Amino acid sequence: MTIRNLLATASVAVLLGVSTGAAQAQISIGHLADYSGGTADVGVPFGQAEADAFAWVNKNGGIGGKPVNVDTNDYGYQVPRAIALYKKWSAAGNKVSAILGWGTADTEALKKFVAEDKIPDISGSYSAALTDPTGASGKTEAAPYNFFYGPSYSDALRAELTWAAEDWKAKGKPGKPKYVHMGANHPFPNAPKAAGEALATELGFEVLPPIVFALTPGDYSAQCLTLKSSGANYAYLGNTAGSNISVLNACKAAGVDVQFFGNVWGMDENAAKAAGAAADGVIFPLRTAVAWGANVPGMKTIQEISRVSDPSGTIYRPVHYVAGVCTALYMKEALDWATKNGGATGENVKKAFYQKKDWVPAGLEGVCNPSTWTDKDHRGTLKVDLYRMKVSGDTGASVADLVKNGTIKLEKVKTVDLPRKPEWLGW
Amino acid sequence: MAGQNLLPAGDYRTTYAADTTIFPTTTSRNMMILGIVLICFAPYVLNEYSLSLLIQIGIFSIAALGLNIVVGFTGQISIGHAAFFGFGAFTSAYLSNHHVPVFFCIPLAGVVTALVGLIFGLPAARLKGLYLAIATLAAQFILLDFFSRAEWFTGGSVPAMAEPFSIFGKTVRGDNQYFYVVLAYVIVCYLLVTNLMRTRDGRALIAVRDHYLSAEIMGINLTKYRTLSFGLAAFFAGVGGALYAHYNQVVSNEGFGIDRSIIFLAMIIIGGLGSIMGTLMGTAFVVLLPESMEWLSAALSGSAIDHALGLKTNISFLREMSIGIIIIIFLIFEPDGLAHRWRQIKAYWKLYPFSH
Numbered sequence: 001m002t003i004r005n006l007l008a009t010a011s012v013a014v015l016l017g018v019s020t021g022a023a024q025a026q027i028s029i030g031h032l033a034d035y036s037g038g039t040a041d042v043g044v045p046f047g048q049a050e051a052d053a054f055a056w057v058n059k060n061g062g063i064g065g066k067p068v069n070v071d072t073n074d075y076g077y078q079v080p081r082a083i084a085l086y087k088k089w090s091a092a093g094n095k096v097s098a099i100l101g102w103g104t105a106d107t108e109a110l111k112k113f114v115a116e117d118k119i120p121d122i123s124g125s126y127s128a129a130l131t132d133p134t135g136a137s138g139k140t141e142a143a144p145y146n147f148f149y150g151p152s153y154s155d156a157l158r159a160e161l162t163w164a165a166e167d168w169k170a171k172g173k174p175g176k177p178k179y180v181h182m183g184a185n186h187p188f189p190n191a192p193k194a195a196g197e198a199l200a201t202e203l204g205f206e207v208l209p210p211i212v213f214a215l216t217p218g219d220y221s222a223q224c225l226t227l228k229s230s231g232a233n234y235a236y237l238g239n240t241a242g243s244n245i246s247v248l249n250a251c252k253a254a255g256v257d258v259q260f261f262g263n264v265w266g267m268d269e270n271a272a273k274a275a276g277a278a279a280d281g282v283i284f285p286l287r288t289a290v291a292w293g294a295n296v297p298g299m300k301t302i303q304e305i306s307r308v309s310d311p312s313g314t315i316y317r318p319v320h321y322v323a324g325v326c327t328a329l330y331m332k333e334a335l336d337w338a339t340k341n342g343g344a345t346g347e348n349v350k351k352a353f354y355q356k357k358d359w360v361p362a363g364l365e366g367v368c369n370p371s372t373w374t375d376k377d378h379r380g381t382l383k384v385d386l387y388r389m390k391v392s393g394d395t396g397a398s399v400a401d402l403v404k405n406g407t408i409k410l411e412k413v414k415t416v417d418l419p420r421k422p423e424w425l426g427w
Numbered sequence: 428m429a430g431q432n433l434l435p436a437g438d439y440r441t442t443y444a445a446d447t448t449i450f451p452t453t454t455s456r457n458m459m460i461l462g463i464v465l466i467c468f469a470p471y472v473l474n475e476y477s478l479s480l481l482i483q484i485g486i487f488s489i490a491a492l493g494l495n496i497v498v499g500f501t502g503q504i505s506i507g508h509a510a511f512f513g514f515g516a517f518t519s520a521y522l523s524n525h526h527v528p529v530f531f532c533i534p535l536a537g538v539v540t541a542l543v544g545l546i547f548g549l550p551a552a553r554l555k556g557l558y559l560a561i562a563t564l565a566a567q568f569i570l571l572d573f574f575s576r577a578e579w580f581t582g583g584s585v586p587a588m589a590e591p592f593s594i595f596g597k598t599v600r601g602d603n604q605y606f607y608v609v610l611a612y613v614i615v616c617y618l619l620v621t622n623l624m625r626t627r628d629g630r631a632l633i634a635v636r637d638h639y640l641s642a643e644i645m646g647i648n649l650t651k652y653r654t655l656s657f658g659l660a661a662f663f664a665g666v667g668g669a670l671y672a673h674y675n676q677v678v679s680n681e682g683f684g685i686d687r688s689i690i691f692l693a694m695i696i697i698g699g700l701g702s703i704m705g706t707l708m709g710t711a712f713v714v715l716l717p718e719s720m721e722w723l724s725a726a727l728s729g730s731a732i733d734h735a736l737g738l739k740t741n742i743s744f745l746r747e748m749s750i751g752i753i754i755i756i757f758l759i760f761e762p763d764g765l766a767h768r769w770r771q772i773k774a775y776w777k778l779y780p781f782s783h
Contacts, residue, residue: 036744079586079679084479087602091475109586109677185575187584 027335027344028069029054030089031100037077038215039188041242042265042320043102046124047072049317049324050100052308057332059308064339068332071096075106077215082106090117097344098331101125104188107146114145118346120353122147122331124324126264127191128154128427131378137426143378145346147353149327149371150287151384151418153263154195154427157236159384159416160261160283161196164234165203167259178231179205182223182247183238184215192263195427196236208232215239217246224251227258237262237282241271248278259283261386268318272408273395280391283413285384287323288367291410292316293403296366301325316400319410326368329361377425382418387411447625463614470603478602480714485609486670488710489616491694492703493663496620498692499701500629501656502636503551504559507566508691511547511661513683514570515540515668517581520589520678529592529673533612536669537662543570544661551657552650567685574680586679589672609670613707616663621703623659632656636701697757699764708765720749 031054033047034040051072058067071089075081083106089096090113099114101107101123108129114121123130126148128140135142151159161179168177179200183189197207208230213220224247227235235258237244244266251258261283269291272279290296293316302325307313330353337355338348358370371380390409395402402408418424440446450456470478494508519536523529550562574581581587592599592608599605623629631652634642643649672678690713698709724745727733761768 036747078681079677080675080682083675083677087479088476092601094475105584105586105679105681109679112588113676185584187586190584 026066026069027063027339028071028094028096029098029100029331029335030085030096031070031072032082032085032102032106033072033074034077034102035074037075038186039077039103039240039242039265041271042240042268043077043124045268045270045318045321046324046327047074047102048309049305049321050328052305053325053328053332055308056305057329063332063335063344068335070100075102077103077105079103079106079109083109086110086113090119095119095346097335097338097346098122098349100328100331104191105186108187111141111143111146115142118145118350120145120147120331120334120346120349122149122327124148124327125188125191126150126153126156127187128152128195128379128425129191132426133375133378135426136376137422139426144375145350147330147373147378147380149330149368149380150264150323151285151381152379153192153238155379155382155418155424156263156285156384157192157196158199158418158424159285159386160236161199161203161205161234162416162418163283163386163414164259164261165205168233173233176204176206177233178208179234179236180208180227180230180232181210181236181238182213182227183210183236184243185212186215189215189238192236192238195424205234211235213239213243213247215243217242220247220250221254223247224254224256227251228254228256232258234259234261236260237266240265241268241274245271245275245279248275248282252278264323265320267389268320269316269399269403269408269410270318272389272391273399273402275391276395277391279389282389283386284389286319286387286410287369288319288326289369289385290322290367291319292322294366298360298364298367301363302367314400316398316403318399322367326361326364329364329368330359330371333359333361377420379420379425382420384416384418386413386416388413449621449625463610466610467607470606475602478606480718482602482606482609482674484707484711484714485606485613486667486674487691487694487714488667488707489612489670490664490667491691491698491710492616492620492706493660493667494691495695495698495701495703495706496623496632496663497656497660499695499699499706500624500636501632501653502639503653503656504556505563505566505657505660506560506685506688506692507547507563507570508660508664509683509685509687510567510570511540511544511664512668512671512687512691513574513678513680514543514661515665516589516672516678516683517574517587517668518665519669520587520672521580523590523673524588529590530594533666533669533673536672537666540665540668541658541662544664545654545658548654548657548661551653564685567688571680571683574683581678581680584680586677589676589678591676592673605674609674612666612670616666617703617707620663624703628652628655633701693754695764697754697761697764699766702764702766704769705764705766708769712765716750716753720745723749 031050034043035047054068054070062068073085075085099119099121101121104125104127107123107125108127130143130146131152132140133142133144181193181196200207211223211226213223237260244262264285264287267282267284302322305325306317334349334352335344337352338344342348353373354375357372360368360370369381369383373380388411390411393407395407469481490512497503497505515536518539519532522532522535547566551559554562575584599608631647634647635649635652639649694709694713695706697712699705
């Protein structure tokens, strides 16, 4: 090849590179998922739901007629890896329109950066520190670009404590009920700790010193013995289902008589199957109006989305999958609005979240709870649906069968409508 | 192993200066300078992703260099290196949040970490081998626990924020500027250690490794040099950690666990124990390995193999497993590290086509 040929080839290659670059007016979003880390037990169904939802969106015309480029990455629940991915997503020239985030530690760490780079982040973290867009609450730094679908960890715990106070009264037991916070020493379980303990004191609980157990399954007999000797009546489990099961099993073996309640990630159908009788009676908040298979119009869409990764359509999807689809489709509609109103920039996507009141994504009626975000308050909803996990009998069969024959049942306990108190914003 | 040179027969050194020179020939020195000049253009040529990998190699290679002083040059063992790396990161973040300019935070973090390293190095005066390994493991757990509890210092379980690097009132923004900060530190640190090994103290460290009894008979204070090696190692870990803190601008207490310590050990073992050049090569290898596995698994996902084995999301585990396998293969077939292989390649071309 002569020099001239070489130069010609090179310039053609450069031209091609430039033209393909220009043709990529496609919307890109980053997707942070935990498939292998400390929260993988619930990260897999949630991440799968988001990936499936966008694959389904792309199959049905994408956004503005173009498929969305979703960059899904398993970051193993490691903050440094999340930051490395974020650097890729915020780099000039490849900036993404939005991020589907995950953990509390990484979302809170990225809070400042997404605000600077103007990239909306709808996270799997429901930390209340992400709900104050202006910083006016004084409880946390401003998080103008953070969103999540569902009640915050703190608000869910406030609802549970409200229920617990009533439950104590209804049972007519004497004295002050004792409340204890349990979880790993990690931003995620710690997120609602202060809020929970403050409200518990206010409601007349005696607050016991917190009990620590790791995010990974293990032997937590020692923690259960502490729990037993402390005489606690109500215990909050701040971790995800996987390690909560270990605690529930160990405490059942130790004969601990405590009413457990968890956060939105603390209990699901798979966990109920794994824990068996030990999971019976655990109270947890459900983010969606219904669970898998319910007879509501929106369930058809969810089941259609589920077929993306399960063409047979036989798999039972836990509550996290349903919530993941809701989360992804809120983002999809925000991207839609932004594309129509000046382009899918981060700023427009953020604005899109403020457009609707009591917003339910199209096609998910009856599934996702109506949410309202404003530029002063990112608490999408303050309505907390509390459910009790009922497990009756052997859980050897598949989750689908167990739910069908009623061995595993999600029993609604109470809907708590928390007041939108300004002093509860941001923590 | 370390001082092995492949100089042609008849090439005698007649002075001590010639014997301890860093670059055996003028060409090798010029090549090094050329290499540094070339890498200065990296931010203009490479994309953000490759640049961030280069920065990571730079940061980790400084910390790995510290570990090589303790393990490769002094013959001690440390499996708590990541904790010192973390300590440097938190110290620098803490200082930068207390109105110390970041420019000074980084060396200061190195000094503070060195002091901590000296304390945790004290057992080395008495312990050897496996016992020392367990003693250094204590550093790992004590410091990690300290990170998660000392809220005034690290923010506890909430990640600490670190100010961006600034110089003469100008803030360094983005990878393509921070690259030069890391590059400068890599050059300075590697020059420092290379020169250290040419001094009396450096030779004393090597003597302790090669035969501590003989070293002691020759008048080398074993306690002093063993402890000193831990201090030095912690210094470079601290500097590396500080650079890491200001690179990410967020320091969480994840990523400084025992797994990271083992990775540091892997870097110097793969690169070559007691080889300064090897440290850099080993770090590059260990940083690039998971990335290349990531490309491989990305290419694999959705392919025929994926469908045949039904891997789906398990593909990410495949990546972690391959890293382990490759390290084992490496240790079996290349026990002297990349530095040794590099010397052999050089020798091959030098003698080509008359290698035997």
